[in-house]
Amino acid sequence: MIRWFCLLALCALACASLFVGVIDLRSTRPDEVWPLIRDSRFPRTVATLLTGASLAIAGQIMQQIARNRFVEPMTSGTGQSAALGILMTAVLVPAAPIGFKMAMASITALGGSLLFFVIIRRLPPTQPLLVPLVGLIYGGVVGAAVTYVAYQADMLQFIEIWMNGEFSGTLRGRYELLWLAGLAAALSYLVADQFSIIGLGEAVSLNLGLNYAQVVVLGLIMISVVTGLTVVTVGMIPFVGLVVPNLVSQFTGDSLRRSLPMTAMAGAALVLAADLLGRMVIYPFEMPVGTVIGIVGAIVFLWLLYGGSRLAR
Amino acid sequence: MIEIENLSYQIAGHPILSDVSLRLEKGGLVALVGPNGAGKSTLLSLVARLVPLQSGSISIDGLQIGKTADDVLARQLAILPQDLSVASRLTVRDLVGFGRYPYHKGRPRAEDRDRVDAVIGQFELTAIADRQLENLSGGQRQRAFVAMAFAQDTEYLLLDEPLNNLDISASRALMTLLRDLVTAQGRTVVIVVHDINYAAAYADRIIALKQGVVVADGTPREIVNSALLREVFQTGAEVAVVGGRPVVLV
Structure with a gap:
């Protein structure tokens, strides 16, 4: 029931997205409508859907690995590490092709998330809120490193592109990498049970004969690929990976086999809605989607934190 | 059969288990008892390969722990962690x-x-x-x-302190269930338990550990007495025999 409602809302939003923009389709010459949709509106709509779905799934998997509901890649250093990778590439190998940038972003994202998990392993399990706090500080430190490097290299104006996600530059030929992110997220459905089991801890995983380290590394690679590709293509979008899995698990529970499709749909809907809102509030100008979600997400995050111990592991 | 030979384990130089050798036959409910820090949970975790072996060897129906693939062992032995x-x-x-x-x-x-x-x-x-x-x-x-x-x-079911935080009704229900798994289905259950009365009431065999060494091993009637409580738990509680089984008067 709720699944169909979500799907319907998603379709409605996607249709609306095709018709919202500076150029009004009603007063456009008929032969210009199709190129506009093909080159700008459709790529933008697909890009928001793919980004939202894959970021929400990456967040959910990160929460399973961390066994903590308050972490997600963009606020725990993974996104900042990806930005660092892109910046390093831009400084050291300015002529590098996009594929190389993407690979570097994913590799530094993986390194950044591995370090994060090494740090949080030492935290006492009785203090679940320490994990997101350490994540925010860690993300802040990596973000500061990005700013420092950019300042030294006189590239401060560029990092804004990666640090604050937006879709206004999404055109045909410039967003297709996101299909890879979507694919990586979709593949996680094949190992949904494994991710659910590692959420029960290392001992339970070992008891069931599951290779814990292998599943964790697989999850981290998936998170890093999604994060790296998203940051390269549209920039950092915070909170999607945090609020969507939390809200969805209220309805579907923690079995990823059941919750992943809903998480993907709800993430796509959230990012699309935020992008639509960003396109309309100061029309004909735009507000970056990262800013819109930053505001909405921060409020929902606070609500989750104060929403009582029921939500905390 | 679970065969444990010359098992020793240390944490940061402190011996947790010292040269433990045990044979647990198929079938039956075995209770591991002992004071806090006696090494009961470590012993169970070693058998369940949750912690890596340091010295000695453990085999389960001939499958060596540490040399057998995890997913093969997962069909031989299950553990309920603490x-x-x-x-x-x-x-x-x-x-x-x-x-x-x-x-x-x-x-x-x-x-x-x-x-x-x-x-x-x-x-x-x-x-x-x-x-x-x-x-x-x-x-x-x-x-x-x-x-x-x-x-x-699995043939073997290991449970690490399953009665923690359970009230008397839930504890008895769980022990009765385990007893039934052993009697009716021939499973082998090894359980770490704090309350010696539960061990005496439901187990076929009790193994008492103290400072990493097996100090008593036998049926409840053989080993649960005030001498054991004095020696292992350093407490002077009396033991009465009620309905044919020993009961510690706490």
Whole structure:
């Protein structure tokens, strides 16, 4: 029931997205409508859907690995590490092709998330809120490193592109990498049970004969690929990976086999809605989607934190 | 049969287990007792390969721990670890279903679902099968975790302090269930338990550990007496015999 409602809302939003923009389709010459949709509106709509779905799934998997509901890649250093990778590439190998940038972003994202998990392993399990706090500080430190490097290299104006996600530059030929992110997220459905089991801890995983380290590394690679590709293509979008899995698990529970499709749909809907809102509030100008979600997400995050111990592991 | 030979284990130079050798035959309910820090949980964790061996050897029906693949062992032996995640939004059915993971590897087949239904019925969890773990009482949740381990269909079932945080009714219900698994189904259950009266009431064999050494080993009638309590637990409680079994007067 709720699944169909979500799907319907998603379709409605996607249709609306095709018709919202500076150029009004009603007063456009008929032969210009199709190129506009093909080159700008459709790529933008697909890009928001793919980004939202894959970021929400990456967040959910990160929460399973961390066994903590308050972490997600963009606020725990993974996104900042990806930005660092892109910046390093831009400084050291300015002529590098996009594929190389993407690979570097994913590799530094993986390194950044591995370090994060090494740090949080030492935290006492009785203090679940320490994990997101350490994540925010860690993300802040990596973000500061990005700013420092950019300042030294006189590239401060560029990092804004990666640090604050937006879709206004999404055109045909410039967003297709996101299909890879979507694919990586979709593949996680094949190992949904494994991710659910590692959420029960290392001992339970070992008891069931599951290779814990292998599943964790697989999850981290998936998170890093999604994060790296998203940051390269549209920039950092915070909170999607945090609020969507939390809200969805209220309805579907923690079995990823059941919750992943809903998480993907709800993430796509959230990012699309935020992008639509960003396109309309100061029309004909735009507000970056990262800013819109930053505001909405921060409020929902606070609500989750104060929403009582029921939500905390 | 579980064969433990010359097992020693240290943490940061402190001996936790010293040269422990034991043979646990198939069938029967074995209770490991002893004061805090005696090495009971470490012994169980070593047998369940949750911590790597340091010296000595353990084999389960001839399969050497440390040399046998995890997924092979997962069909021979199941353990209920001590600290379990309590705030999970998994349903009881999801959890018991994961007990079948060693067989289906993430692709449950019809026979796995049938087995899960059967186990849920056997553990009297049918009424709460679709409720989430975080909304259950401690006793119900513990029962669900034991059901998951049981659904693994292993010869050996190890439980690390399953009675922690359970009231007397839930404790007795769980012990009765374990007793039934042993008597009616011929499973082998090894349990770490704090309360020696539960061990005496339900176990076929009690093994007492103190400072990493086996100090007593036998049936409850043979070994539960005031001398054991004095020597192992350093307490002067009396032991009475009620209905043919020893009872510690606390």
